[in-house]
Amino acid sequence: MKNLLIFTCTCIMLLVLPLNSIGQSNKTKGNSANAQNNGNKNGVCNNIQQCNDKNFSATEDDDLNAGEFYNSMNDNAVNVVHSEYTGGPNFARAYFGKSAPAEGVGIGARFEAGFCAIEAFTLNNGANLSPQLFGTFTAAIGGGLNTVSFGVVGGAGGMDSTVNIGVYGFTHDLGGAGALNYSGFFEGDVFIGGTMINPSDKKLKQNTQELDKSLSKLNKLSAKSYTYKTEEYSYMNLPKGEQYGFIAQELEEVFPQLVSKNILPATDERRTELPQHGAVEFKGINYVGMIPIIVEAINEQSAIIEEKDLRITELEDQLDQLLVRVKAIESVMSLDGSGDTDKPFMKQNQPNPSNGSTSIEYYLPENTGTAFLKVYNTSGKEIHSFMLNGIGYNKIDVNMRDQATATYFYSLFIDGIAVDTKQMVINRLD
Numbered sequence: 001m002k003n004l005l006i007f008t009c010t011c012i013m014l015l016v017l018p019l020n021s022i023g024q025s026n027k028t029k030g031n032s033a034n035a036q037n038n039g040n041k042n043g044v045c046n047n048i049q050q051c052n053d054k055n056f057s058a059t060e061d062d063d064l065n066a067g068e069f070y071n072s073m074n075d076n077a078v079n080v081v082h083s084e085y086t087g088g089p090n091f092a093r094a095y096f097g098k099s100a101p102a103e104g105v106g107i108g109a110r111f112e113a114g115f116c117a118i119e120a121f122t123l124n125n126g127a128n129l130s131p132q133l134f135g136t137f138t139a140a141i142g143g144g145l146n147t148v149s150f151g152v153v154g155g156a157g158g159m160d161s162t163v164n165i166g167v168y169g170f171t172h173d174l175g176g177a178g179a180l181n182y183s184g185f186f187e188g189d190v191f192i193g194g195t196m197i198n199p200s201d202k203k204l205k206q207n208t209q210e211l212d213k214s215l216s217k218l219n220k221l222s223a224k225s226y227t228y229k230t231e232e233y234s235y236m237n238l239p240k241g242e243q244y245g246f247i248a249q250e251l252e253e254v255f256p257q258l259v260s261k262n263i264l265p266a267t268d269e270r271r272t273e274l275p276q277h278g279a280v281e282f283k284g285i286n287y288v289g290m291i292p293i294i295v296e297a298i299n300e301q302s303a304i305i306e307e308k309d310l311r312i313t314e315l316e317d318q319l320d321q322l323l324v325r326v327k328a329i330e331s332v333m334s335l336d337g338s339g340d341t342d343k344p345f346m347k348q349n350q351p352n353p354s355n356g357s358t359s360i361e362y363y364l365p366e367n368t369g370t371a372f373l374k375v376y377n378t379s380g381k382e383i384h385s386f387m388l389n390g391i392g393y394n395k396i397d398v399n400m401r402d403q404a405t406a407t408y409f410y411s412l413f414i415d416g417i418a419v420d421t422k423q424m425v426i427n428r429l430d
Contacts, residue, residue, distance in 0.1 A: 180263060187264070188237035198288065214297040215304075220254050221246060235275040236264060248283035255293070258286045344368055346412045346420050349398070353425035356401030362412060363393050369415035375400070375424075376409045383408065400426050 111118055118136075138151050154167035171181035224247060228238035252259040264280040346362035364371055371388040373396060383403065386396055400408070405428040412420040 180261075187235070189239070211293065211296040213300075214293050215300040217254050218293065218297045221251065233280065235267075235277045236280065245287070246285060248285050251285060252283070255290070258289045260284050260286065344371065344412060344414055344419055346373070346410075346422065348422055349410070349424045353427040354400070355429055356403065356426055357397070357399060358424060359395055359397050360410065361393065361395045362388065364388065364391055366391055372413040374411050374413060376411070377403075378407060378409075388412075400424075401428075404428065 152167070156164040156166050158164065169183040171183055173179060173181050223244060225242055225244055227242055228240070230238050230240055248259050260283065262282055262284045264277075264282070266279040267276050342365050344362070344364050346360055349358040349360045351358060360373065362373065368391065373386045373388055374382055375384040375398065376382055383400075384398065386398070388394070388396065398410070403426055405426055407423055407425050409421060409423050411418045
């Protein structure tokens with residue numbers, strides 16, 4: 001099967017080149033018509049009646065042009081060819097070009113100019129004209145032989161050019177109520193090989209304000225996974241498969257400025273080459289506009305994290321200080337001053353001196369054998385003996401009211417061996 005490329009040519013595809021002589025060797029050969037205007041209004045026919053049924057054809061093998069038209073008038077606005085049709089109620093074409101060669105590439109029309117190859121306008125100044133206007137309408141419809149179809153091809157370039165624009169689109173806002181203006185409207189995917197650039201120069205902006213509370217606003221959003229109704233809205237060429245994003249109505253409650261109302265215009269029923277459908281109103285999201293909001297939310301979150309990190313550092317320092325103090329306390333309470341609480345020990349009795357009633361705290365680790373606390377006078381005579389029970393920290397009350405004012409000693413015995421000894425003072429006031 002032959003591989004052909006179908007191009008539908010418009011103003012934005014045509015090459016803008018210096019005007020040179022066209023068909024210099026084929027002005028009058030065969031049945032070709034050469035109309036040259038040197039002051040007359042019409043070079044070929046003076047009115048519509050004279051132009052009816054006029055055909056121009058080239059029969060010689062070396063003819064390239066079936067018809068050539070020239071206008072050498074020195075005027076501000078000169079038309080080499082003026083074609084006009086105001087007849088029927090439907091599609092009226094002032095110019096129709098067709099090229100269908102058996103081999104090669106067919107081009108319906110080619111225009112070369114020093115400024116604009118095609119200047120196309122659609123004017124609707126009457127109520128009876130079409131509700132839809134097309135400055136340029138192009139379509140590439142394959143017939144089975146093509147492998148790639150281009151509806152519009154735009155290109156620009158020049159050795160001395162400082163700015164080259166392949167396709168330039170703009171809209172005119174004439175103050176229509178609720179008018180939607182799109183410089184480009186695409187039904188389907190859009191591929192950009194370069195970079196998409198948004199105007200962001202400071203000189204273009206006013207009322208600049210800092211964003212705040214972006215994080216709390218983002219926390220109100222809920223991302224969704226979804227699929228588009230591609231069968232119901234097949235003419236919109238919506239993406240297929242699982243998608244990720246937001247619901248416009250939900251986003252509008254938090255960021256209304258990022259949600260816009262849009263409309264897919266209804267198809268002109270007379271344009272049978274297009275899928276027929278009614279107008280579709282829908283809401284869209286400016287996802288690019290969410291980038292600065294997300295950046296500011298990240299900054300807010302970073303500030304919160306830094307504050308918490310500082311607080312954590314302070315708490316860690318306090319914890320280190322507490323651990324030092326705990327170890328110091330354990331060292332005081334331990335038998336050998338090393339802070340080892342795996343050994344049994346006892347504290348100084350409180351109060352000391354006492355009037356005969358005093359308390360002694362002690363510690364017995366697990367797997368401690370038989371424990372006793374015994375009280376002696378300075379002569380070494382045992383006065384009291386208490387069997388100690390319970391693992392861990394405990395306290396025992398000692399009654400020395402029946403003893404005289406003097407210094408006494410008390411010892412902790414584990415399995416009959418004294419592991420700790422301290423002294424107490426009894427001061428009887430009666």
